[in-house]
Amino acid sequence: MSIRNIPVILFGGHRVACGVILCLFALCIVYARTPQRKKTSRKPKQEDNRVYLIHADVLHYNQYKNPEAQILNGNVAFRHQGAELYCDSAYFFEASNSFEAFGNVKMYQGDTLSLFSDYAYYDGNEQMAMARYNVRLHHRKSVLYTDSLNFDRLYNTGYFFEGGKLVDKGNTLTSDWGEYNTETKTAVFNYDVKLRNEKMILTGDTLYYDTRSSLAHAVGPSNIIQGTSNIYTENGYYNTNLEQAELYDRSVMTDTGKEIVGDSVYYDGKAGTSEAFGNVVYTDKINKNMLIGDYCMYDDSTGYAMATKRAMAVDFSQHDSLYMHADTFKIFTFNINTDSVYRKIHAYNKVRAYRFDVQAVCDSLVYDSKDSCMTMYRDPIVWNNNQQLLGEIIKVYMKDSTINRAHVINQALSVEQMFDSIHFNQVSSREMFAFFDKGEIYESDANDNVLVIYHPIDDSDSTSTGLNYLETSQMKMYLENRKLKKIWTPKVEATMYPITQIPPDKRFLPSFAWFDYVRPVDKEDIFNWRGKKAGTELKEVKRREAPLQMLDKPGGKEENAEDKKEQDVTSPVEANEKNVDASGGK
Incomplete structure (x- = not known):
């Protein structure tokens, strides 16, 4: 091949190359337009687990x-x-x-x-x-301290088993063994558990703690100490932020001699209130009394308490306890946190009380610790052994938790059943007083419209020898060892009837009533209300009301004659005040 032929050959080669390129380009276009076959299988991408x-x-x-x-x-x-x-x-x-x-x-x-x-x-x-x-595990604002910790990243849980301490929002939790979950933000502590902050200390066996709400759930025997109060629970929740507790399974709250137990108890430390439900027992060990019911509440700041739903108050300050039932009990405290503090207890409705030696019923009752007076309202009746006392209102004054005196106001009636259960000694008057020494009556006074039926007793066989009927304005009876010793009256009209010649209409006073069927027979019977039979209730007596004071009407000289007449009417109190003013206040 000569040198002259080289360009021809190269040129000819260029033609061939161009043709081949055009053919390949056409094939690429056809191939691109042809649908591709989908892959039938594909291996899943494996997660890279390498460190x-x-x-x-x-x-x-x-x-x-x-x-x-x-x-x-x-x-x-x-x-x-x-x-x-x-x-x-x-x-x-x-x-x-x-x-x-x-x-x-x-x-x-x-x-x-x-x-x-x-x-x-x-x-x-x-x-x-x-x-x-x-070891320190930091999660948001919570820190867990320990010497041995296994942290499971699959479940976001850390386990400690040689003692640990969790610090969260001012709370410090310690225990021998426990775990903390960073996903749920909850911790579980076991064995020798202690939760502490500035206001309280919780100790127990098992504790669940939520760092989001600062809510602690104590399981097993646990104690919560806050100031002077102590809570014992085996199943309770306590919010350390809100200072609120929810206690179950007969948890016990105590504070300076006071104790409350219930199926469930709710306590608000900031508000100072507590509520209890189901078989609640509130005990004051200092004053030796109890308040029982299916619902009770107490306010520390005001001293207000209430019990209802089969409520019962118990006084065990004496040798024999006094049991009292009412639909509702309320306790009001006055001058709280002072030396002059006193309380009033309201009991209503359908009040029934039982003690071995005294029983009582009435519609409502108020006890004032300031003067140790218990006032009974609406058909009150009090029994002492074989004696019955009733009236419109009965006031009983206590001294050293023992009855000191009693005052019966309006329609007063005293009845004593004789040993033969047939004859009754009776006294009726407008009001009565009874005085006691060491719980034994030694004097009884009756004032205004006094009527008396009295049966003398033969000492040889304790039988009645007759009937004495007396009418007087006032009478005092002196007793010794529950036996009549002396009677004093200013003036009396009396008649003596032999036992065989008692007129039928003289056996009972006009207001006589014997309500033995109403009387509570034991402490369980106080929950069984039995009202008086129809027609035996005390009659409503309308009494004169005090005259209203007439106020001067404005208008000066333009007052009419009727207004002038009303203006001239002056009460004795006003007249006395005018005389004092006219004399220069002397």
């Missing part, structure tokens, strides 16, 4: 001492599934996907969780970090 070594100042091996480990020193850093781990030195076991970390061990997971310790072993397959010595 990565990010940095170490020095890396070396020691096939004699630890042939399976890479020995790392200086600013060691690992990364594993969103967590970063740092330490001073480490043994990296690449085959088992784990490492041991030494010195200033730190683990960071996101921006809310960090773990610090002196030593740690990390298993990448199990995602378990086992930290030891001076």
